[in-house]
Amino acid sequence: xxxxRILLGSWLFAAVCLAQTPPPAPDVQPDxxxxxxxxxxxGGYGSHVTQGYGDWRxxxxxxxxxxxxxxxxxxxxxxxxxxGGTQQNYGxxxxxxxxxxxxxxxxxxxxxxxxxxxxxxxxxxxxxxxxWKLPPSRNLVLGIGYTHFNLxxxxxxxxxxxxAIWYHRxxxxxxxxxxxxxxxxxxxxxxxxxxxxYGKEGKxxxxxxxxxxxxxxxYAGQVPFNVRLNGYNFQAFYRKWLSRHVGVxxxxxxxxxxxxxxxxxxxxxLFFEF
Numbered sequence: 001x002x003x004x005r006i007l008l009g010s011w012l013f014a015a016v017c018l019a020q021t022p023p024p025a026p027d028v029q030p031d032x033x034x035x036x037x038x039x040x041x042x043g044g045y046g047s048h049v050t051q052g053y054g055d056w057r058x059x060x061x062x063x064x065x066x067x068x069x070x071x072x073x074x075x076x077x078x079x080x081x082x083x084g085g086t087q088q089n090y091g092x093x094x095x096x097x098x099x100x101x102x103x104x105x106x107x108x109x110x111x112x113x114x115x116x117x118x119x120x121x122x123x124x125x126x127x128x129x130x131x132w133k134l135p136p137s138r139n140l141v142l143g144i145g146y147t148h149f150n151l152x153x154x155x156x157x158x159x160x161x162x163x164a165i166w167y168h169r170x171x172x173x174x175x176x177x178x179x180x181x182x183x184x185x186x187x188x189x190x191x192x193x194x195x196x197x198y199g200k201e202g203k204x205x206x207x208x209x210x211x212x213x214x215x216x217x218x219y220a221g222q223v224p225f226n227v228r229l230n231g232y233n234f235q236a237f238y239r240k241w242l243s244r245h246v247g248v249x250x251x252x253x254x255x256x257x258x259x260x261x262x263x264x265x266x267x268x269x270l271f272f273e274f
Contacts, residue, residue: 035201036245036273037067047253047265054083056265070097076109078121085118087111091125101133105145113152122149129161141165157182172197180215189214193233205239231257247271 041064046057058080066072073094080087091109098104106128111121129145147159163176174195181188191213199205212232233255241247249269256262 035066037065039064039066039271039273041249041269041271043249043267043269045251045265045267047263049261049263051261053261053263056080056082056263060269071095072097080120082118082120085115087113087115087118087120089121093127101135101138103131103133105129105131116153119151119154123152125149131165139167141167155183170198170200178213182215191215199239202241202244204241205237207237209233209235231255231260245273247273 040061042059042061044057044059046055048055058078060076060078062074062076064072064074071094073092076091076093078089078091080089089109089111091107093107094105096104096106106126108124108126109122110124113119113123125147127145127147129143131141131143134140134142142164143162145161145163147161148156149159150156158181160179160181161176163174165172165174172195174197175193177190177192179188179190191211193209193211195207195209197205197207199207210232212230214230233253235251235253237249237251239247239249247270249271250266251268252266254262254264
């Protein structure tokens with residue numbers, strides 16, 4: 001199978017197997033630490049991919065604005081380079097706290113397609129998720145979400161997800177299930193993940209994520225055919241505050257699309273809070 005024919009599958013696999021940092025829950029984990037209103041984070045990453053897919057590398061940045069406890073936006077940028085070329089992705093994400101027991105997350109991203117071979121991000125994507133903190137302690141959060149993505153010529157589709165987050169002192173455990181509907185072909189597949197994190201804001205966070213599942217989509221070439229991919233993904237990260245205003249993040253990633261390729265990679269970020 002040629003590299004261009006697995007781009008849709010590799011993006012879908014990453015999209016449903018990567019866990020987000022869990023939302024802050026100050027009413028669940030009260031302490032004396034006060035977040036500064038801004039966080040700027042920049043860094044880079046790289047990986048080696050088997051089966052002749054070469055080395056992948058990229059740079060990324062994000063800006064969190066946390067001055068308003070009700071609405072917390074993030075602006076992010078990612079540029080990724082593979083042997084086929086480079087593509088940039090620009091996006092927006094936010095938390096919106098409607099009450100002490102209910103909040104939503106929503107986001108949008110866009111990636112210009114200047115090279116038909118270098119399609120690593122959706123041309124357009126938007127996400128929304130509703131989350132409920134269950135009484136009386138509100139340390140168990142249930143959520144349902146929806147994602148729509150359009151990669152242009154390779155295809156488009158939707159991802160439906162449901163999950164739960166449990167907070168217990170310094171421990172955070174998250175589980176999510178995903179149902180993917182891919183076009184063309186109206187094809188369905190499923191996947192899931194589990195994430196465990198331990199730490200405290202202002203000190204450090206350590207986390208691991210394991211996910212896996214099945215991807216099914218139609219390659220729309222001169223002769224359309226269905227592509228079936230099974231795989232799993234393992235991730236780990238360590239975030240450490242070096243001072244009140246500066247910290248570092250180290251990440252490791254090992255995704256395996258069975259029978260297609262394995263990828264081993266990592267990255268490092270530097271963040272500033274002010």
